Amino acid sequence: MRESTRAQGAPGGGYALHLALAPPAGLLWLSVPLAREDPGYPSIADLYPCASRMQRAAYDLLGIHARDSADHRKWLRHGAWPDGAFPLRKDFDIASRFAQADDGYAFVKVEGEGVHEIPVGPVHAGIIEPGHFRFSIVGEKILRLEERLGYTHKGIEKRFETMTLEEGARLAGRVSGDSTVAYAWAWAMAVEGATGTEPPPRATALRGVLLELERIANHLGDLGYLGNDVALSFGFFQFWRLKEDLLRLNAALFGHRYLMDRIVPGGVSVDLPREAAARLLEQLEQLEAEVATLKSIYDEHAGAQDRFIMTGQVTPELAERLDLTGFAGRASGMWHDLRVDHAVAPYALAQPAIATHTRGDVAARVSVRFDEVAESVRLIRVFLRELPAGEIRVPLAASPGGRRGVGWVEGWRGEVLIALETADANRIHRAHPHDPSWQNWPLLEHAVMGNIVPDFPLINKSFNLSYSGQDL
């Protein structure tokens, strides 16, 4: 079961806690009204360990306590606003500015003979997002890793509340830039649900094409970096050549290299004429053949495989207990993929094949990524073969305030969820974008245990989690 929690100021001036749970039958949205004075609720972190950080974030932003929780430390709040100021409360002015205070975060201390600490970040040694990693090591081996995130918190949820439903699409597409298509689709789905707007069939088919192109581009980039991280720079140059070819094609056919703002509430903003579709299929055929060649080179490269196999393992038992999601979950035996489990158009007809593995190591995540690239190419072929004729966008229906909508999309990294409540005149009352990285970051702490420090970048890249997506 996977979940997202967020408390919010309810319209009556009190509070409510909202939980999104994913039992096998679908998505369950639970709303629990809370007391106005000293709002609190019983912690669910003992049932769902990944809820712990979400509960801490809910306190930082709303002042809602998880009672009996084992961890009451702040999470998204550093020194930019004081305890007692809660940015997501309706009486908090988005333009408020507080003097920077000392972060004063209490890391867990690891003591014992021969243990020492390596603090890394927030500014990292590569071209990566900022975060802090505190390694406790013995000799070369990692005994424990503690993550400290929240560095890129830029007030996204509060910003949503200043926007209309249509404007929110652009912001949703920038919660985590590498997943812009998944977020834009989830946003559109939530808005369409809340307003009762039905996107045209041609638009939903094109959304499928865009989402799979995003999946391919990200997997190609990471497969390249995984080669680079095991000193096979050949892999980096080859995969990034293929990725660049794809990005240029995206720009030529859809007008943006990363397909930002192509999915909008009500449909898509750009059509794909017949000759453009033919060009896309032609390039995908070449790409498929090249990726197959590179896969055989990776598979047979003893040095690379030696570094990939049994590195950064998350066993299926651990993945199940801690709710690992997305392709990383599938590499650890979690048979979940929204495109399969709860297929919406255009996936329902295309019958996507789920890619899985059970070893849960870097090699398994590499294998799942290769399989998913091949499957995405197949899906795009099916979508384009069955591409319905007709319009690509309809206007949003006007809706009164107080409506709710949910968007739930299997992005390349995992499931992206948008929970939305509307205000009058098609404005946003509340919006919570949920990144799959919330679930997977804590698993990275487990995946690195017992591995050597130099393998951390490799393990980290094999998951490639979003900082911006969870920092909000």
Add this chain to the structure above:
Amino acid sequence: MYRLLRQIAKTGIITEPAPQSDESLRQLEQRMDEAILKHFGRSLAIRHVDAGSCNGCELEIHAANSAYYNLERLGIKFVASPRHADMLLVTGPVSRNMEEALRRTYEATPEPKLVVAIGDCGCGKGIFGENYASCGAVSNVIPVDVAVPGCPPDPAAIMRAILTAVTTAAKGR
């Protein structure tokens, strides 16, 4: 190994000509004399700092290191520490949680140094704006020499901005 070598031979050299510098991107008057820039131009060490971006700009900085753009052939390389850097390449908006880290990174970079701000957010035109958690433009926190707009700017635009920063301004400026 045979297959790997064959793939390299088959791919050949795909690197494209480098873009030209673009004076319209310059924010500050040239801060360095010609002699230093001439020296920098031959070998430039860059420290990238993500000060709060959505990670879109990072995708394009990675792409600039791909074989098509091949930044390294111009003597430009990314380094692991600000103490080794001549230039900071900063993406934003600068979150307030990164404000101090960015300032310290700037201070740790030895003089003479250059700063290039990347993307609409780094330029102060981004969608996140300025708020309780965001300082907005990079230039609100540290001095910026060159700023390149775009959401995200493509690799050629990023290269143009880097080259502009290390190019001596036309006489009479």
